Amino acid sequence: MTNAPLPPSSAAQSARTILTRLHEVMASRTNAQGKLNQVVGIIGECLNSEVCSIYLLRDGALELYATRGLKQEAVHVTRLGLGEGLVGMIADQIETLNLDEAASHPDFSYRPETGEELFHSFAGVPIIRRERAVGVLCVQHSDPRRYADIEIETLQTVAMVLSELISNADLVDTAARTDAATADQSAQRLTGQKLVDGMGAGIAVFHQPRITIEHTVADDIEAERHRVYAAFDKMREQIDRMTSQAEFGVGGEHDEVLETYKMFAYDEGWSRRINEAIDSGLTAEAAIERVQQRTRMRMRQIDDALLRDRMHDLEDLSNRLIRIVSGQMGTAAQMGLRQDSILIARNLGPAELLEYDRRRLKGVVLEEGSLTAHVIIVARAMGVPVLGRVRDVRTSIREGDLLLIDTATGTLHVRPTQAVQDAFEARLEVSQKRRANLASLRDLPAITKDGVPIELMINAGLREDVAALDLTGANGIGLFRTEFQFLVSATLPSRDRQQRLYRDVLDAAGDRPVIFRTVDIGGDKALPYMNAGDSAQEENPAMGWRALRLALEREGLLKVQARALMEAAAGRTLNVMFPMVSEPWEYEAARNLFVGQRAWLASHNKKLPIAIRYGAMLEVPGLLETLDLMLPHLDFLSVGTNDLTQFLFAADRAHPRLAERYDWLSPTVMRYLSRVVKTVAGSRVALGVCGEMGGRPLEAMALLGIGIERLSITPAGVGPVKAMIRSLDLGALREAIPAILAQPASNPRGQYQDWALKHGVDLGD
Numbered sequence: 001m002t003n004a005p006l007p008p009s010s011a012a013q014s015a016r017t018i019l020t021r022l023h024e025v026m027a028s029r030t031n032a033q034g035k036l037n038q039v040v041g042i043i044g045e046c047l048n049s050e051v052c053s054i055y056l057l058r059d060g061a062l063e064l065y066a067t068r069g070l071k072q073e074a075v076h077v078t079r080l081g082l083g084e085g086l087v088g089m090i091a092d093q094i095e096t097l098n099l100d101e102a103a104s105h106p107d108f109s110y111r112p113e114t115g116e117e118l119f120h121s122f123a124g125v126p127i128i129r130r131e132r133a134v135g136v137l138c139v140q141h142s143d144p145r146r147y148a149d150i151e152i153e154t155l156q157t158v159a160m161v162l163s164e165l166i167s168n169a170d171l172v173d174t175a176a177r178t179d180a181a182t183a184d185q186s187a188q189r190l191t192g193q194k195l196v197d198g199m200g201a202g203i204a205v206f207h208q209p210r211i212t213i214e215h216t217v218a219d220d221i222e223a224e225r226h227r228v229y230a231a232f233d234k235m236r237e238q239i240d241r242m243t244s245q246a247e248f249g250v251g252g253e254h255d256e257v258l259e260t261y262k263m264f265a266y267d268e269g270w271s272r273r274i275n276e277a278i279d280s281g282l283t284a285e286a287a288i289e290r291v292q293q294r295t296r297m298r299m300r301q302i303d304d305a306l307l308r309d310r311m312h313d314l315e316d317l318s319n320r321l322i323r324i325v326s327g328q329m330g331t332a333a334q335m336g337l338r339q340d341s342i343l344i345a346r347n348l349g350p351a352e353l354l355e356y357d358r359r360r361l362k363g364v365v366l367e368e369g370s371l372t373a374h375v376i377i378v379a380r381a382m383g384v385p386v387l388g389r390v391r392d393v394r395t396s397i398r399e400g401d402l403l404l405i406d407t408a409t410g411t412l413h414v415r416p417t418q419a420v421q422d423a424f425e426a427r428l429e430v431s432q433k434r435r436a437n438l439a440s441l442r443d444l445p446a447i448t449k450d451g452v453p454i455e456l457m458i459n460a461g462l463r464e465d466v467a468a469l470d471l472t473g474a475n476g477i478g479l480f481r482t483e484f485q486f487l488v489s490a491t492l493p494s495r496d497r498q499q500r501l502y503r504d505v506l507d508a509a510g511d512r513p514v515i516f517r518t519v520d521i522g523g524d525k526a527l528p529y530m531n532a533g534d535s536a537q538e539e540n541p542a543m544g545w546r547a548l549r550l551a552l553e554r555e556g557l558l559k560v561q562a563r564a565l566m567e568a569a570a571g572r573t574l575n576v577m578f579p580m581v582s583e584p585w586e587y588e589a590a591r592n593l594f595v596g597q598r599a600w601l602a603s604h605n606k607k608l609p610i611a612i613r614y615g616a617m618l619e620v621p622g623l624l625e626t627l628d629l630m631l632p633h634l635d636f637l638s639v640g641t642n643d644l645t646q647f648l649f650a651a652d653r654a655h656p657r658l659a660e661r662y663d664w665l666s667p668t669v670m671r672y673l674s675r676v677v678k679t680v681a682g683s684r685v686a687l688g689v690c691g692e693m694g695g696r697p698l699e700a701m702a703l704l705g706i707g708i709e710r711l712s713i714t715p716a717g718v719g720p721v722k723a724m725i726r727s728l729d730l731g732a733l734r735e736a737i738p739a740i741l742a743q744p745a746s747n748p749r750g751q752y753q754d755w756a757l758k759h760g761v762d763l764g765d
């Protein structure tokens with residue numbers, strides 16, 4: 001028998017012939033064993049190979065299920081453990097082997113019952129199902145020669161089809177699959193940056209789940225080709241749109257990633273290879289996956305971090321393409337979380353996160369992310385720990401893996417051993433104790449050691465957040481982000497719906513004040529249902545048509561909100577605050593709009609709030625220059641340090657690379673804020689800080705030091721910040737501050753930390 005390699009031109013043809021014949025076998029009424037017997041016959045014959053065998057995982061070992069060429073007595077007798085022999089190694093490493101002399105390979109394990117001593121050359125490929133090897137397909141020949149690339153490719157294509165066949169025939173033994181999963185999946189520890197503090201345990205759920213390919217062999221090749229063309233068009237459209245607007249998650253849309261996406265999306269080589277795979281008889285989904293498998297295998301041999309990153313982008317895009325082609329565009333949120341879960345995503349938008357059931361969401365792992373991105377603020381409000389900037393999640397984690405998140409150490413344990421789980425439990429207990437200790441501070445006043453009372457309020461945005469008032473014992477809600485309701489709605493919330501929410505919040509708050517901030521949409525809080533008009537084309541959405549700028553031009557929106565707020569606050573005091581005020585006239589215009597709406601309601605005999613107190617956010621640095629002009633018309637002023645610092649440093653608050661570059665405790669921020677305090681001092685305006693900065697004990701201490709006595713912070717921060725306040729000698733700190741501001745050290749954070757340490761300030765852990 002000759003065994004000449006197939007000419008390249010016939011590669012697709014050869015695979016197609018085999019696939020057509022396999023398709024017939026799969027559709028036949030023969031039982032599973034009969035089908036496998038026919039399959040090895042077909043492959044052996046078409047590849048001109050003396051031996052063709054199929055090993056499948058059963059009870060954790062690879063069992064010879066069918067063979068042409070080896071002794072039939074060996075079928076269901078020969079078994080190899082994962083990692084044992086060449087077959088075991090292929091499954092264990094999910095790797096292809098192509099050897100001219102099998103016996104000389106160090107992993108070769110001779111099985112006399114098979115009679116394989118007659119054969120020299122050996123090639124084997126893994127049969128993969130859901131990224132796990134569930135079997136091995138191999139060919140052997142008596143001539144000592146390596147198989148041609150084309151033959152290996154054909155084997156790999158056939159292995160894809162086999163995976164469908166054995167899955168349909170229920171030959172993927174669940175026990176075996178579980179064993180395999182544990183055998184080739186050791187515990188791992190990944191690290192990242194703490195974005196929202198906390199610990200959590202749950203199973204891994206990908207925000208955009210991988211799709212399992214159900215049909216691999218095409219019925220109509222031309223139809224499949226059209227499906228792929230259409231999917232490519234759609235994907236390119238999506239990528240182009242991403243480049244022109246900020247759809248690509250929140251803030252993670254840095255040029256580099258998008259450029260790479262664009263490069264791959266338009267890569268002719270990629271689409272050509274997919275086309276070739278379709279020529280060989282695969283469905284569109286299988287062809288995309290086939291090309292991806294091949295790339296994955298090649299890349300595994302290359303040890304280059306940069307290339308691995310690129311690979312990751314290609315994986316992402318390839319998954320996107322499969323999702324488009326199969327019409328399965330849903331996220332894990334739409335399918336619902338079935339048990340305690342840890343969500344994994346490259347990045348998320350705040351609205352996307354809010355779609356998840358917070359009772360089952362025990363943590364979020366992001367490949368990107370930064371401290372003040374809105375999605376992080378939302379996660380903090382939801383009480384969900386988030387670890388950001390975790391690398392290699394896709395290669396290290398599989399859907400369903402057990403994960404333990406521990407942000408204090410910046411650790412994500414993947415498939416932890418029992419010992420790690422026990423240690424985690426122990427730490428969790430300690431952290432719960434600490435939380436219980438902090439909770440015991442709930443009814444104690446936020447008053448410094450030397451007797452200065454501090455107003456400690458919380459930031460909120462959802463109806464459920466209000467519960468945090470009682471849990472934390474905070475003095476009120478210093479920032480109610482009304483746009484959250486807009487973000488979680490599928491359509492623009494009606495006045496009735498808005499009013500109901502505001503009333504519920506006021507009812508729950510009772511005597512405690514609530515400061516409602518009018519909608520801050522736009523920027524990284526884009527509303528899918530609202531035509532953003534020009535903002536869709538914005539190059540810098542954070543500095544664009546957002547918040548009050550948008551609200552003043554979409555008067556209808558603000559009028560509806562004004563009425564909803566006033567009607568909800570009928571008979572009580574309404575505190576309303578405007579975001580992103582850049583110049584006093586904007587504040588005046590917004591205030592006048594409210595005054596006008598109040599008059600309208602009065603003329604219609606509606607019950608009104610007993611008083612309306614007006615405030616502005618100071619988050620555009622330039623406002624400080626005209627603040628003196630605005631003060632006489634203001635009741636309160638709240639510094640939004642998230643936006644303020646992004647504009648002070650000209651550093652995107654959601655940019656992962658800039659996440660740790662500038663410090664809130666830098667002299668830039670502290671001196672600026674100190675000037676704000678001085679400007680406001682002497683007026684009747686209540687000054688507070690409502691950005692994330694105030695929720696951290698050390699930063700809160702520094703703010704108190706420069707004269708801030710009102711903080712609105714994330715609920716989780718109340719306990720730790722109150723503990724700090726109660727241990728602080730504020731007088732002593734205020735004496736030290738001028739020197740720190742005048743002579744900042746190269747590490748200003750260290751300066752504040754040293755002071756705190758020396759003066760016994762409780763900064764937690």
Ligand code: PEP
Binds near residue numbers: 479641691
């Ligand atoms: C801020 O910018 O600091 C702020 C509190 O508002 P937001 O985070 O919602 O932009």
Ligand code: MG
Binds near residue numbers: 579619640642643
């Ligand atoms: Mg802001």
